Amino acid sequence: MILNIENINVHYGAIQALKDVSFNLNEGEIVTLIGANGAGKSTCLNTISGILHPTSGRVTFIDEEITNTSPQDIVKKHMIQVPEGRKIFASMSVWENLEMGAYIHSDRSQIKKRIDQVFERFPRLKERRNQPGGTLSGGEQQMLAISRGLMAEPRVLLLDEPSMGLAPILVEQIFDIIREINHNGTSILLVEQNALMALSIADRGYVLDSGKVVLEGKADDLLRNPMVIKAYLGGEAIGSEL
Amino acid sequence: MNTSLRKSIRPGATIGIVHIFFVLIGFNMLVAILFARVSGVKQPDAIPAPVYLMAYSITMGIWAGVAAAQKRKQEFRQVAFAGCVAGGFAGIMAGLLEFGLAIILVKNINVRDVLTVLSANFIKGTLFGMQPAMGVMVTVMLFALGGTLGGALVAFWNSTPFQAFLNRGIRFTKDSVQKAQGVTHGKNRLLWQIASISLLALAVVFLPLNWGSYWNYVLGTVGLYVVLGLGLNIAVGLSGQLVLGFIAFFAIGAYSMALLNAPLPYHLMWGFWPALVLGVLLAAVAGLLLGLPLMRLRGDYLAIVTLGFGEIIRILLKSDVLTAYTGGPRGIQNIGGPTIFGRPFVTDVDFMYLIIGAMLLAMFIYSRLQNSRTGRAWLAIREDETVARASGVNTVRYKLLALVIGAAFAGLAGAIFASRNQFTGPEEHSLMASINVLSLIIVGGLGSIPGTIMGAFALKGLPEILREFENYRLLAFGALLVAMMLSKPDGFIPSRRPKFQIPIQPETREAPKEQDHD
Ligand SMILES: Nc1ncnc2c1ncn2[C@@H]1O[C@H](COP(=O)(O)OP(=O)(O)OP(=O)(O)O)[C@@H](O)[C@H]1O
Ligand SMILES: [Mg+2]
Numbered sequence: 001m002i003l004n005i006e007n008i009n010v011h012y013g014a015i016q017a018l019k020d021v022s023f024n025l026n027e028g029e030i031v032t033l034i035g036a037n038g039a040g041k042s043t044c045l046n047t048i049s050g051i052l053h054p055t056s057g058r059v060t061f062i063d064e065e066i067t068n069t070s071p072q073d074i075v076k077k078h079m080i081q082v083p084e085g086r087k088i089f090a091s092m093s094v095w096e097n098l099e100m101g102a103y104i105h106s107d108r109s110q111i112k113k114r115i116d117q118v119f120e121r122f123p124r125l126k127e128r129r130n131q132p133g134g135t136l137s138g139g140e141q142q143m144l145a146i147s148r149g150l151m152a153e154p155r156v157l158l159l160d161e162p163s164m165g166l167a168p169i170l171v172e173q174i175f176d177i178i179r180e181i182n183h184n185g186t187s188i189l190l191v192e193q194n195a196l197m198a199l200s201i202a203d204r205g206y207v208l209d210s211g212k213v214v215l216e217g218k219a220d221d222l223l224r225n226p227m228v229i230k231a232y233l234g235g236e237a238i239g240s241e242l
Numbered sequence: 243m244n245t246s247l248r249k250s251i252r253p254g255a256t257i258g259i260v261h262i263f264f265v266l267i268g269f270n271m272l273v274a275i276l277f278a279r280v281s282g283v284k285q286p287d288a289i290p291a292p293v294y295l296m297a298y299s300i301t302m303g304i305w306a307g308v309a310a311a312q313k314r315k316q317e318f319r320q321v322a323f324a325g326c327v328a329g330g331f332a333g334i335m336a337g338l339l340e341f342g343l344a345i346i347l348v349k350n351i352n353v354r355d356v357l358t359v360l361s362a363n364f365i366k367g368t369l370f371g372m373q374p375a376m377g378v379m380v381t382v383m384l385f386a387l388g389g390t391l392g393g394a395l396v397a398f399w400n401s402t403p404f405q406a407f408l409n410r411g412i413r414f415t416k417d418s419v420q421k422a423q424g425v426t427h428g429k430n431r432l433l434w435q436i437a438s439i440s441l442l443a444l445a446v447v448f449l450p451l452n453w454g455s456y457w458n459y460v461l462g463t464v465g466l467y468v469v470l471g472l473g474l475n476i477a478v479g480l481s482g483q484l485v486l487g488f489i490a491f492f493a494i495g496a497y498s499m500a501l502l503n504a505p506l507p508y509h510l511m512w513g514f515w516p517a518l519v520l521g522v523l524l525a526a527v528a529g530l531l532l533g534l535p536l537m538r539l540r541g542d543y544l545a546i547v548t549l550g551f552g553e554i555i556r557i558l559l560k561s562d563v564l565t566a567y568t569g570g571p572r573g574i575q576n577i578g579g580p581t582i583f584g585r586p587f588v589t590d591v592d593f594m595y596l597i598i599g600a601m602l603l604a605m606f607i608y609s610r611l612q613n614s615r616t617g618r619a620w621l622a623i624r625e626d627e628t629v630a631r632a633s634g635v636n637t638v639r640y641k642l643l644a645l646v647i648g649a650a651f652a653g654l655a656g657a658i659f660a661s662r663n664q665f666t667g668p669e670e671h672s673l674m675a676s677i678n679v680l681s682l683i684i685v686g687g688l689g690s691i692p693g694t695i696m697g698a699f700a701l702k703g704l705p706e707i708l709r710e711f712e713n714y715r716l717l718a719f720g721a722l723l724v725a726m727m728l729s730k731p732d733g734f735i736p737s738r739r740p741k742f743q744i745p746i747q748p749e750t751r752e753a754p755k756e757q758d759h760d
Binding site: 051070080092096 | 632
């Protein structure tokens with residue numbers, strides 16, 4: 001098990017956002033967290049990456065407890081979050097954005113090599129390397145955000161709604177990329193509202209509702225689960241037939 | 243009425259209204275005084291010679307003419323005529339105003355309770371010292387003349403031969419700049435740098451000697467505000483934290499210098515340098531102490547809390563309780579100056595050198611920080627704190643660092659300021675001073691060194707030089723800020739981060755050329 005979350009409770013002041021949440025991620029897996037708006041998905045990721053700290057419970061990465069570790073130390077352990085909403089540094093160039101992704105590394109030649117690898121995967125970013133990130137299209141920005149995450153050589157990548165606001169064809173592309181990253185050896189925790197897509201590439205899934213894990217299992221089983229179909233796939237099953 | 247004429251009358255009316263406003267606040271007299279000064283009159287009277295007021299009228303006319311002639315693609319004569327109409331119309335409005343003023347003058351109506359500038363002498367001056375009817379006529383004529391001139395100017399500017407000439411000029415300048423860059427960036431780069439630095443050094447050494455006391459005083463103040471502005475810029479411009487009560491750190495520097503190096507109240511007399519070092523350190527520590535609880539706050543809250551901090555420091559300094567320790571509202575006097583190589587620094591010239599030194603130091607540290615890993619972290623925090631954290635930037639540490647270094651800069655400026663003026667008091671460190679510093683970095687261009695210098699000069703130097711305009715300073719600030727926000731939303735000299743153009747293959751410089759051959 002590369003990442004293990006045990007009974008975490010997270011509060012925003014008086015509001016409890018996560019209630020006794022437990023889940024885990026094995027080396028080499030794609031695991032998805034699905035749930036409606038406000039279910040607590042981003043809160044989970046922020047707790048894992050050290051931006052939030054739980055009031056109780058444990059987070060373990062490999063064999064080390066990281067419950068109260070700071071975000072920068074977690075980044076140094078090569079667990080990287082790509083925040084939701086295509087967050088990039090708008091006035092920095094594409095190149096500089098990528099350099100920021102490798103902020104914790106100082107080996108220049110290594111960084112350059114990583115950037116070359118990223119450019120190989122995303123030729124579009126290479127063309128736009130001197131352009132401010134803010135002037136990229138939505139899809140390109142999402143690619144840049146993911147690429148920036150890759151710059152830190154992640155062992156675990158925490159992706160927060162990478163398909164948000166993208167056209168269907170781009171969504172397909174992003175999910176292909178995620179699968180490819182996983183094939184190259186990175187374990188992935190994927191937060192999504194697009195349950196159909198997420199479950200179709202994931203090995204396992206957890207369903208979060210109002211801060212609680214209400215369902216968990218193999219992705220294929222969840223795809224057939226009547227409750228999941230009703231609550232999360234109903235609209236999309238119709239949508240996918242169009 | 244034909245549309246062409248109407249199009250000319252509208253700008254004329256606008257300028258007419260502006261002129262009326264100017265006269266009612268006495269601004270026309272100030273412009274005339276300025277003209278008199280520029281043309282070499284040493285001590286112009288409150289009401290300068292009529293020639294200068296006429297020059298003012300023509301200037302307003304030119305403004306109207308230029309406004310009317312712009313965007314007109316017509317024959318030279320038509321454009322000039324449009325300018326004449328606009329100027330004439332503004333002139334007629336000016337004339338009507340003067341007619342009214344003349345009535346006030348003749349009937350001896352007292353309007354000065356409301357419009358304080360409208361004294362009899364002022365009205366006579368505005369009428370060029372002529373009979374009312376004559377004055378009105380001359381005004382209209384001058385405005386129309388100015389309008390024609392303005393129109394002609396625009397027409398000439400837009401004419402094909404002139405544009406061609408202009409383009410040639412621009413091309414020539416571009417070429418020369420490129421050639422010059424060849425010199426400054428090629429293998430002669432080092433030589434070039436040495437030459438320009440030594441030239442600058444020569445200027446730095448010899449100019450203050452010839453400036454005289456007054457200029458050294460004014461420019462010394464500007465220099466200290468550059469240091470202060472750079473400090474605030476580290477917090478606001480580089481790391482994106484809106485700090486409002488920034489002058490508090492300046493006050494801490496000033497009071498450290500005062501308490502440690504003045505005969506009263508303690509007679510510690512540590513000497514300038516130890517007091518300076520301690521002042522800078524104390525300001526930095528204050529930055530740290532203020533910063534620690536602030537790290538959870540962002541945006542508006544940060545601004546409000548720092549504003550409160552600034553006011554608390556000022557109120558403490560002047561409070562009765564602390565009068566025995568800080569001198570209370572009266573401040574502290576007879577603060578000592580530095581001694582270098584056994585030579586005491588007393589005059590404004592001496593201090594100018596010290597200030598230039600402080601400025602160079604501040605600029606050096608600032609630019610090194612800006613282009614370092616730290617600068618990159620600050621930029622990331624400014625752009626998006628959450629993503630910066632997700633990228634592994636220790637945001638708390640870097641935000642604190644920005645506050646601490648910024649505060650240290652302010653402490654440095656404050657300590658030198660107190661020592662030079664041999665005085666410091668609580669009212670020097672009021673909220674207005676904080677706002678001044680913030681305005682100067684915004685006007686100049688957030689985050690940029692040349693912008694800070696420009697802003698410090700515009701907001702601290704110009705008001706000194708244009709003493710007559712003192713009463714209009716707030717008006718001028720307002721106008722300046724509005725004009726700037728409209729035309730240059732990023733400030734006069736916006737910060738330009740060094741942008742490295744990354745070639746396709748960064749390792750091989752020839753790569754682009756090879757592509758040309760393909
Ligand atoms: N900074 C905050 N302060 C207070 N409450 C918050 C904060 N952030 C999130 N919450 C609350 O916590 C709950 C979970 O939010 P979270 O952002 O984790 O949801 P989510 O599942 O990511 O939703 P979405 O799909 O819309 O991104 C919500 O009820 C939200 O209102
Ligand atoms: Mg979310």
